[in-house]
Amino acid sequence: MLYNEPMNYRRCGRSGVLLPEISLGLWHNFGGVDKREQNVAIIGRAMELGICHFDLADNYGPPPGSAEERFGDLLKHEFAGHRDEMFIATKAGHLMWPGPYGDWGSRKHLISGLDQSLRRMKLDYVDVFYHHRPDPDTPIEETVEALVQIVRSGKALYIGLSKYPPAAFNRACTLLAEAHVPCLLHQFRYNLLDRSCEAGMLPAARSQSTGSIVFSPLAQGMLTGKYLNSPTLPADSRAERSDSIFLDAAKVAADADKVARLQNIANEAGIPLTQLALRWLLQRQGVTSVLIGARTVAQLEDCAAAAGQPALSDELMELLNAE
Ligand SMILES: NC(=O)c1ccc[n+]([C@@H]2O[C@H](COP(=O)([O-])OP(=O)(O)OC[C@H]3O[C@@H](n4cnc5c(N)ncnc54)[C@H](OP(=O)(O)O)[C@@H]3O)[C@@H](O)[C@H]2O)c1
Numbered sequence: 001m002l003y004n005e006p007m008n009y010r011r012c013g014r015s016g017v018l019l020p021e022i023s024l025g026l027w028h029n030f031g032g033v034d035k036r037e038q039n040v041a042i043i044g045r046a047m048e049l050g051i052c053h054f055d056l057a058d059n060y061g062p063p064p065g066s067a068e069e070r071f072g073d074l075l076k077h078e079f080a081g082h083r084d085e086m087f088i089a090t091k092a093g094h095l096m097w098p099g100p101y102g103d104w105g106s107r108k109h110l111i112s113g114l115d116q117s118l119r120r121m122k123l124d125y126v127d128v129f130y131h132h133r134p135d136p137d138t139p140i141e142e143t144v145e146a147l148v149q150i151v152r153s154g155k156a157l158y159i160g161l162s163k164y165p166p167a168a169f170n171r172a173c174t175l176l177a178e179a180h181v182p183c184l185l186h187q188f189r190y191n192l193l194d195r196s197c198e199a200g201m202l203p204a205a206r207s208q209s210t211g212s213i214v215f216s217p218l219a220q221g222m223l224t225g226k227y228l229n230s231p232t233l234p235a236d237s238r239a240e241r242s243d244s245i246f247l248d249a250a251k252v253a254a255d256a257d258k259v260a261r262l263q264n265i266a267n268e269a270g271i272p273l274t275q276l277a278l279r280w281l282l283q284r285q286g287v288t289s290v291l292i293g294a295r296t297v298a299q300l301e302d303c304a305a306a307a308g309q310p311a312l313s314d315e316l317m318e319l320l321n322a323e
C-alpha cells in the first residue's frame with residue numbers, strides 16, 4: 001500500500017512542491033547489473049514509507065542509461081497507475097554519448113539528453129529536470145534558455161541545478177526568474193565529512209529561496225560505520241564493488257579517523273551513526289530533503305527512520321559541528 005506510514009514533507013523554497021525529508025536516489029543499485037526484484041522491493045517499500053521522490057540522471061547505472069531503463073520498466077509494470085503519486089527527477093550534463101554533443105550544457109545536449117531519458121523511462125515528462133553540472137564554456141544564457149524551453153514544451157514541470165558554484169547559481173537563478181521559470185532546487189553534496197557547501201552553495205540556495213536537496217548524506221556508506229574495525233572491505237559494499245569508481249579502499253582509509261570519532265560521539269549519545277548523520281543534516285538550516293541511496297530494503301527503512309525525529313540537542317549538534 002502506498003503512503004501508509006507517516007513521513008514529514010517540507011516545502012521546496014517558495015514553490016508549491018513538497019518533498020519528503022528523505023528522498024531516494026538511483027545513482028547506484030538500480031543499474032542493469034543489479035537485481036530487478038530487489039529494485040521492485042525497494043521502490044515499493046519507499047512508496048509505503050512516503051518516500052515519493054526518486055532522483056535519476058541519464059548516466060546512472062551501470063551501464064549509463066540503465067537506471068532510467070530499469071525505473072521505466074518498473075513504472076510500466078509494478079507501479080503502473082502511480083505516476084502522479086511520485087516526484088521524478090532526471091538530469092543531463094555529464095558525458096553520455098560520443099562526439100561534441102554528448103556532454104555539458106549546450107541547448108543541443110540538454111534537449112537531446114532529456115528526450116533520450118524520457119524514452120528510457122517511457123514517460124511524457126519528468127517533474128524536475130536538472131542541469132547536472134555547470135559548463136564553463138557554454139554561455140549560461142544558452143543553458144538557461146534550453147531549460148526554459150524544456151519547461152515550456154511540457155517535458156519537465158520544474159528546473160533544478162546541480163553542483164553550481166554560487167556565482168553561476170545566482171546568475172542562472174536570475175535568468176530563470178526573468179523567464180518566469182524559477183529554479184526549484186539546488187542539488188549538492190553535504191555530509192558530516194564534506195561540509196564545503198556551507199561556504200557557498202547552501203547560503204546561495206537560501207538567499208535565492210530555492211529548495212536544497214543534499215546528496216551522499218552517508219558519504220556513500222562511510223557514515224554508517226560499516227567500514228570501521230574491519231580488516232577487509234565488507235562483501236557487496238560500495239567500496240568493494242569494482243563498478244564503484246568514487247569510493248574505494250583508499251578513500252575509506254583516508255576518512256577512517258574522522259568516522260571513528262563520529263562513531264564515538266554516536267555511541268555516547270546512544271544514537272546509531274547512520275541516524276545521527278541523517279538527523280544532523282535534516283536539522284541544518286536550508287536543507288529541504290536528504291537524498292539517500294539504498295541497496296536493500298533494510299537500508300531504506302533504516303534511513304527512513306531518521307525522518308520526523310525530535311531535534312538533536314544543542315550540545316550534540318555542537319559536538320558534531322566541531323568535528
Ligand atoms: N547531482 C550529483 O552530481 C549527484 C552525485 C552523487 C549522488 N547524487 C544523488 O544522490 C543519491 C544518493 O547518493 P549516495 O548513494 O552517495 O548516498 P548515500 O546515502 O551517502 O550512500 C548510499 C550507500 O550507503 C550505504 N547505505 C545506505 N543506507 C545504509 C544503511 N542504513 N546501513 C548500511 N549502509 C547503508 C549503501 O552502500 P552499500 O552498497 O555499501 O551497502 C548505499 O548504497 C544518488 O543516488 C543520486 O541520486 C547526485
